Amino acid sequence: MKRIEKLKIQSPLVVCITNDVVKNFTANGMLAAGASPIMSGEKAEAHDLMHAASALLINIGTADRAKVELMDRMMEAANEKGKPIVFDPVGYGASDFRVDITEDLLSRHQVSLIKGNGGEMLALSGAESSLKGVDSTEQTDTAEIADAVYSRFKIPALVTGKVDALATENGIVTMFNGHSLQGKITGSGCLLGALTAGFIGLEKEFTAEAVVDAVSYYNLCAECAAAQMSRPAPGTFISHLIDELYLSEDRLLQDRTVKGL
Ligand SMILES: Nc1ncnc2c1ncn2[C@@H]1O[C@H](COP(=O)(O)OP(=O)(O)OP(=O)(O)O)[C@@H](O)[C@H]1O
Ligand SMILES: Cc1ncsc1CCO
Incomplete structure (x- = not known):
């Protein structure tokens, strides 16, 4: 069956521990595309939710100490049950707090994919970044940044921007679809x-093809x-994007522009 x-x-259930700004948009986008999102604020339900889920998204965009505990418990449960985790270090580099919680969570749990924009991922690679908030200002090539993050963590790394780049043990894939208005809406x-977590969850474990399809489908929509x-x-644009995620089908992927897969 096509992806x-x-x-x-199959509507894979994705537990989304995400930031307060984007919860509603994320839930609507996931539902429109066909996935089944569930948000949670309670660490006591980590085992039950991760038992039923296909994947876990961790997004640190508005994390505080209590939410970090929640993320920790969810990641622990996901690892125990062999469910893939996508980690989005939103605003990494903008504060010591974001750096510290990211380094700590990544050091203690197994993650299938780290994804972020150019500024966040450049900072995560260990290089100097000019990030002041959550939006990327980086001009550095996304492929170079993805490669640098992969080299540091040995975890597949997806860097977003005008050109998206995925670095894995098999090299770099670059993806060229998308629209500039995506940079003008939050979330x-x-x-x-979250969508990437759903696509990886369908396969049970990370595959580059699943991530490339997720990025390309989203950007073509x-x-x-x-x-x-x-x-x-x-x-x-937000309404039209949600509608296209609902209406579009596999054949849209025939129009994707991808190099290196
Ligand atoms: N100028 C652009 N042209 C085409 N696609 C773009 C452009 N900017 C962003 N995108 C697409 O928008 C999506 C989000 O990428 P972006 O790097 O803006 O994320 P972000 O900064 O983490 O977003 P947010 O923090 O608001 O959730 C990706 O799918 C990316 O391909
Ligand atoms: C604006 C903003 N601030 C923290 S998270 C977030 C949503 C985009 O990442």
């Missing part, structure tokens, strides 16, 4: 992290969304 069809039929990368609009602008 988009499989997502819509665009956060939703991609964004292109279609913008093409529907007579005056492309962020507000209505």
